Amino acid sequence: MMYEGAVQDLIDELGRLPGVGPKSAQRIAFYLLASEQVDVERLASTLIRVKNDVKFCSICGNVSESEQCRICTDTRRDPTIICVVEEPKDVLAVERTREFRGRYHVLGGAISPIDGVGPDDLRIRELLVRLRDGVVTELILATDPNLEGEATATYLARMINPMGLTVTRLASGLPVGGDLEYADEVTLGRAFSGRRRVD
Amino acid sequence: MPLYRDEAVVLRVQKLGEADRIVTLLTRKHGRVRAVGKGVRRTTSKFGASLEPGSHIEVQLHSRMPDGAHPPGSQRGLDLVTQTESLGAYGAQLASDYSRWTAVSAICETTERLTEEGEPALRLYLLIVGALRALVERVHPSGLILDAFLIRAMSNAGWEPALTECAKCSAPGPHTAFNVPAGGAMCENCRPTGSARPQRESVELMVALLGGDWTAADASNEPARRETSGLVAAHLQWHLERGLRSLPLVDRS
Numbered sequence: 001m002m003y004e005g006a007v008q009d010l011i012d013e014l015g016r017l018p019g020v021g022p023k024s025a026q027r028i029a030f031y032l033l034a035s036e037q038v039d040v041e042r043l044a045s046t047l048i049r050v051k052n053d054v055k056f057c058s059i060c061g062n063v064s065e066s067e068q069c070r071i072c073t074d075t076r077r078d079p080t081i082i083c084v085v086e087e088p089k090d091v092l093a094v095e096r097t098r099e100f101r102g103r104y105h106v107l108g109g110a111i112s113p114i115d116g117v118g119p120d121d122l123r124i125r126e127l128l129v130r131l132r133d134g135v136v137t138e139l140i141l142a143t144d145p146n147l148e149g150e151a152t153a154t155y156l157a158r159m160i161n162p163m164g165l166t167v168t169r170l171a172s173g174l175p176v177g178g179d180l181e182y183a184d185e186v187t188l189g190r191a192f193s194g195r196r197r198v199d
Numbered sequence: 200m201p202l203y204r205d206e207a208v209v210l211r212v213q214k215l216g217e218a219d220r221i222v223t224l225l226t227r228k229h230g231r232v233r234a235v236g237k238g239v240r241r242t243t244s245k246f247g248a249s250l251e252p253g254s255h256i257e258v259q260l261h262s263r264m265p266d267g268a269h270p271p272g273s274q275r276g277l278d279l280v281t282q283t284e285s286l287g288a289y290g291a292q293l294a295s296d297y298s299r300w301t302a303v304s305a306i307c308e309t310t311e312r313l314t315e316e317g318e319p320a321l322r323l324y325l326l327i328v329g330a331l332r333a334l335v336e337r338v339h340p341s342g343l344i345l346d347a348f349l350i351r352a353m354s355n356a357g358w359e360p361a362l363t364e365c366a367k368c369s370a371p372g373p374h375t376a377f378n379v380p381a382g383g384a385m386c387e388n389c390r391p392t393g394s395a396r397p398q399r400e401s402v403e404l405m406v407a408l409l410g411g412d413w414t415a416a417d418a419s420n421e422p423a424r425r426e427t428s429g430l431v432a433a434h435l436q437w438h439l440e441r442g443l444r445s446l447p448l449v450d451r452s
Contacts, residue, residue, distance in 0.1 A: 019216050113304035114211055114252065116444035146240075147251045150294035151301075158297060175242045184247025186291045 007033070059130070061106035061123050063088045071103055078102045083140040084127065084156065086110050086149065094142060102140075105130065110148035111155060119155060127156075131163060138166040145172045201262050205229055206286065208327050209254045210307040214240070221277065222250050223311055224258065227324050231314040234260055234278040249283040253290025253303045253331055256283045289331040297450050299334050302345040304445040306330055309349060312439055313356050322355050342424060342451045343416050346431045347408040353431075354409060358438045360430075362406050365389055373399060379433045401426040425451075 002008050007029060014025035032040055056062070057069035064070070071077060071091070081102030085091055091104050107122045130136065141156055143149035157167050173191030174183055183191070207224035210231075215221050220239040224232045236250045249256050259282035293299045310327050314320045330348040334341060353359060361383030363372050368389050376390040377383060377397050384402060385394060400423035407415035408427070419427075428451065436442050 111448075113301050113445035113448040114308045116448075118448040145242075147253070147290050147294045147300070150291075151297060154295050154297050154300070178243050182245055184249055184288075185285050186248035186288045 056106075060104045061088075061108060061126070062091050062104060076101075079135050080137045081140065082127075082130065082136050082138075083142050085142050086144055086152075090142065090144075100140075102138075107143070107152070110143055110152040112148045122152075124156070124159070128159070131160065131165065136165065138168065141167065141169045145170070202259060202281070203229070203262060204257065204259045207232070207256055207258050208307075208310075208324065208331070209250055209252050209256065209290070210311045212239075212250065212252055218244075220250060222280065225310055225314060225320065225324055225327060226258070227321065228319055230318040230320055231311065231316045232260065232278055233316065234280045236280045246280070246283050248288055248291050249285045250280065251288075251290045252307055253293060254285065255287035255289055255328060255331065256285055258283050287328075287332070287335075289335050292335050293331075296341075298452060299337075299341045301445065301449045302334060302341040303331065305345055305443065305449050306348050308443050308445045309352055309435065312441075312443070313352055320355075323352060326351055326355065339413060339417060340424075342428060342449075343408065343419075345449065346405075346424075346428055347411075347416070349431050349435050350405060350409050353435055353438065356438070358434070359409070360384075360405065360434050362402055362409065373402060375399075377402070377430060379430070379437045383434075395430070397426050397430060398423055401430065405430065 003011065010029045010032070011022070011025045014020055014028050015022055020028070032043075053065050054063055055065075055067075057064040057072055058067055059072040060069060062069045062071065078101050081100075082105050083094060083100055083102055084105045084107060085094065086107055086109055088106055091106065094100050094104075105123070105127050107124065107127075109117055109122055111117060111119055111122065131139070139156075139160055141153040143152045153169050157169075160167050171194050173187060173194055174180065180188075205226040205228050207226040209222055210225055211223040213221045215235060218238050218240045220236045222234055222236050222239075224234065226232050236246055238244050239246050239250050248254065258280060261279040261281050263276050263278060290300075290303060293303050306327060310323060313323060326348060330344055333339060333344050350360070360366075364370060364384070365372065365374055365386040366378070366382035366384060366389075368386060370386045370388075372384055372386075374384040374386050375396055376385040376387070376394040378385050378391055378394040381389075381391060381394075385391070400419060404416060404419045404423050404427045407413075407419070432443075432446050436446070
């Protein structure tokens, strides 16, 4: 059974969102119908504002409300180190560690030939332009620890190593809080190859 | 809801929800199967790297269909991956070599396109396992392994190109013309206009790759390898009636 007019339109629009099925869309629609007018108007204006005001930083590709993001304009950040990540949400993940004080470069995805995504579809050319002025001395490849991420890191390292920069890759190995017996051979193998001296 | 076990090669992975993945597997006994791996993308996932493209695994799946409704894996719904054990993490070993990894992507995409859900394809399964193992062992150039896989996979699908005789009149070769829509090498009498004129070495290389003559294939020259790649890709995509996304991105340097 279909609802009438605006209610069905809202369910259809919500159903187009990732991870929202028809049942969830219906539940959200009726929640919104029952909500206060002011709450719904705030949600609607936020949606319009995020589309109108948020753009991508012209330097690093992170989401930003101005031409350049807060990290790229922050003079206290170390301009000699760039951390390369796949998506803007990865910037937030690294920032939460409070370990990294350099700058970022967001690629906008990872190389995935099976999905038709090649090096030209990512912001690799923009990264090479950033490295040209000689300020950057180290590049940290923080792409996802899956095969697309590994292959993207391999591709970048192959391109950038001849430029004489220090290219590093995030360590991978055993997760904190896990049991050794449940680690798969690839993860355990990487943990062995990346072991470090205990003083 | 039956549980079943099988050996499989992971062909493709797609993100699902927050931390899940849909994995496309080519299993030894149940053909192509699509299944959900719950929580695969979490760092603490018990599946680890086993559900990555190119992995050769032993897998336990939970079929969502009631007992007896369909044989496991034969329906179009998604099964559930409940357990995996690695038999060879080929994909993970190849990700550090960009050229070989792009070849793995093309091999996996071709296999996915040549198989049907729930229809066993044992010869193709053995072929992909052999190709992945050969890429890891690095005994031959990755481009040759890829082309050998493609030409043999086509042969398995019933689209073997005619190489030693005319595709139309079966006159014994060698012939100098090659026409993809007509099915391969062609004699001067049957040759349609616009047919390619490959080097003799290129056709010989295709014969070697099809027959598994690696001594001859390894001894081939670079121009013949390039031309062979083009002919094999054209022949495959003609029969598939659609381009492969990964083939133009294969790094043959």
